[in-house]
Amino acid sequence: MKSKHFYAHLTETTDIILELGELDMSSEERIHLLSLVEANIHSSVINTVLSNLDEKNKKIFLNNLISDDHSEIWEHLNKSTNDLENKIKKTIDLMKKELLRDIKKART
């Protein structure tokens, strides 16, 4: 089955899921928070990608994003940028760190 996002292989949110599991809330509420985790990560990834592209390549990327062809997206990004995969990974890690900090703070 095709993964939901082109950067899915760089995302690992088990630690967030486990941390949320420690908080007192309904499963519906937990699912909603997880969707917000996903939304925050996605927005930060898109921001990172666009910030690393020139105007012409931004347009190509947006077109590819709409067509949702992951291999085409990566082919284009690898051709037009340097080390973007690593930058995306760092962005995701940074966002995750912030979200985990929020959860821990909420528990105290």
Added chain:
Amino acid sequence: MHQKVKHPHYEHLREKWTKRHKQLQSEIFDKHKDSFEWFVNNSKQLTIGTLAGIFLLTSPIIPKIQTAFSSDDVAANKTIDKKAFVVHDLKNVLPQDVRSLTQEEEKNVGEILSRDYGMNVVPELDGKRLNTTYGIIGQEQHLARYPGDNMITHFDSLAEQEKYWDYGMAPGLGAWGYFSNSRDAMSEKDIQREKYYIAVQTFLVPGFNKNPKEYTDFFKYRKMLVVNPQNGKAIVVVIGDAGPAQWTGKQLGGSPEVMTYLERYDGSQRGPVLYFFIDDSNDKIPLGPIYL
């Protein structure tokens, strides 16, 4: 109805993460706006669903996330509404409360409206301006267009009659009198002017009392752009009447056709609009709604 109690941890994180997500969306939009605009203008298949996918405005679609794009819209696969850009642009420059804009704010709004609607939109024309460019709009009635015009003769079609009958006809004439001397002499332009008119507080305009003739001539059927900043709907109108009175708390009034298109209502649901002059000396811009 039974309402479930929400847990405080959930409430706290939901609020925090929703806020962060909104900030990210704004940042993306502001930084890469040109690309998104190009994309919207050049993609024939673009839908609200796909746009939402790009911004991740609603993806994953979670009913509890309140955004401009509902999951229903995505399911309906509607054609992308470019008005969303206008709403976003204006949101960044308009104050929270409805008040007269500063010159800087008017300049910014004028630039946004000119760019988004493709016409020269200005707060001041020939050295003249209204008392404000941002105000609460109230409901006006139909105006008699020629001697003898009444609710029976007023509408072009049954559909129009059904839609706008309930607003009734003002007992008096508009500030400039009849739009035409007779039914036979009435032109399409006269019809459009009555349909798409606003009433503005010309009597509060600085300098009006010193030279009422000059100001009256200037304001009579002056073309304006009226925009609902909350939905991006815009309509080209003329100044067709003077009002409302200052004590009403409203700054202008709109004909039934104008109010219906803008989705503005009177009473407790009333809301603001922007109203700027259109610099259209050759009279090329038609009256009525602007479809982006």
